[in-house]
Amino acid sequence: xxxxxxxxxxxxxxxxxxxxxxxxxxxxxxxxxxxxxxxxxxxxxxxxxxxxxxxxxxxxxxxxxxxxxxxxxxxxxxxxxxxxxxxxxxxxxxxxxxxxxxxxxxxxxxxxxxxxxxxxxxxxxxxxxxxxxxxxxxxxxxxxxxxxxxxxxxxxxxxxxxxxxxxxxxxxxxxxxxxxxxxxxxxxxxxxxxxxxxxxxxxxxxxxxxxxxxxxxxxxxxxxxxxxxxxxxxxxxxxxxxxxxxxxxxxxxxxxxxxxxxxxxxxxxxxxxxxxxxxxxxxxxxxxxxxxxxx
Numbered sequence: 001x002x003x004x005x006x007x008x009x010x011x012x013x014x015x016x017x018x019x020x021x022x023x024x025x026x027x028x029x030x031x032x033x034x035x036x037x038x039x040x041x042x043x044x045x046x047x048x049x050x051x052x053x054x055x056x057x058x059x060x061x062x063x064x065x066x067x068x069x070x071x072x073x074x075x076x077x078x079x080x081x082x083x084x085x086x087x088x089x090x091x092x093x094x095x096x097x098x099x100x101x102x103x104x105x106x107x108x109x110x111x112x113x114x115x116x117x118x119x120x121x122x123x124x125x126x127x128x129x130x131x132x133x134x135x136x137x138x139x140x141x142x143x144x145x146x147x148x149x150x151x152x153x154x155x156x157x158x159x160x161x162x163x164x165x166x167x168x169x170x171x172x173x174x175x176x177x178x179x180x181x182x183x184x185x186x187x188x189x190x191x192x193x194x195x196x197x198x199x200x201x202x203x204x205x206x207x208x209x210x211x212x213x214x215x216x217x218x219x220x221x222x223x224x225x226x227x228x229x230x231x232x233x234x235x236x237x238x239x240x241x242x243x244x245x246x247x248x249x250x251x252x253x254x255x256x257x258x259x260x261x262x263x264x265x266x267x268x269x270x271x272x273x274x275x276x277x278x279x280x281x282x283x284x285x286x287x288x289x290x291x292x293x294x295x
Contacts, residue, residue: 032282034278039275039276064077068258091243091265094227094241097154098157099220099276107169109166111173117177118175118181119200139164143161157236160230168219172211228269244269
């Protein structure tokens, strides 16, 4: 028998065992499955929204102002007669995009800064003082201040929220690196003359993947909430771009007459954040061996 055939025969059972192990973990941590299922459904609705929503989200219809949910407008209409279902679907695209981009951007940038800060004492002294300064300012006030000095757009919202969430990522990665840096294999790699960047990438970076994956889900959920709050306060996405936050902001003056303008997008927002947090909690239990052994 050829050598490559032996390798393939050995690899097949290992792959099967790996798949069974993953399914076993998912069965033990149902929060991941539930959260992923709910989030996938919401993402699917936002993606196929143009085919589901027959009304334009920006079309004004004065004759159907604040119409209650019906067969023609299943979520009703807002104060300008715009279809609320279409606006909620299109608003979900903005909110989910902001959450995803902020989660990726803050994780990648924070990961790099945290690795450098945790491994280099000089860089740590500088970066941590900057991060402490950012964290000393309340999150919403810092986001509003950043939005006040820039032009309102989706890009500036993403930039502002990324800056707000960055210190938490840097401090998390730094704490992991500080723990790993004292391990014997890191000292051996350093003594043997391994370069600084190789130690970070080969030995330290893989140990930060699990906590960063969990943290990224929480950042995504927080970013969606902050974006909605900024838009609700009038400091987020422009009014002509529908998002869950400014949809609710436009309906707050008419809550007693048309409560669905706030309740429907607010419910979708709450369910989305709940689904992401469920995924984060489940991933934390799956990836943390101390918690996994308790299940």
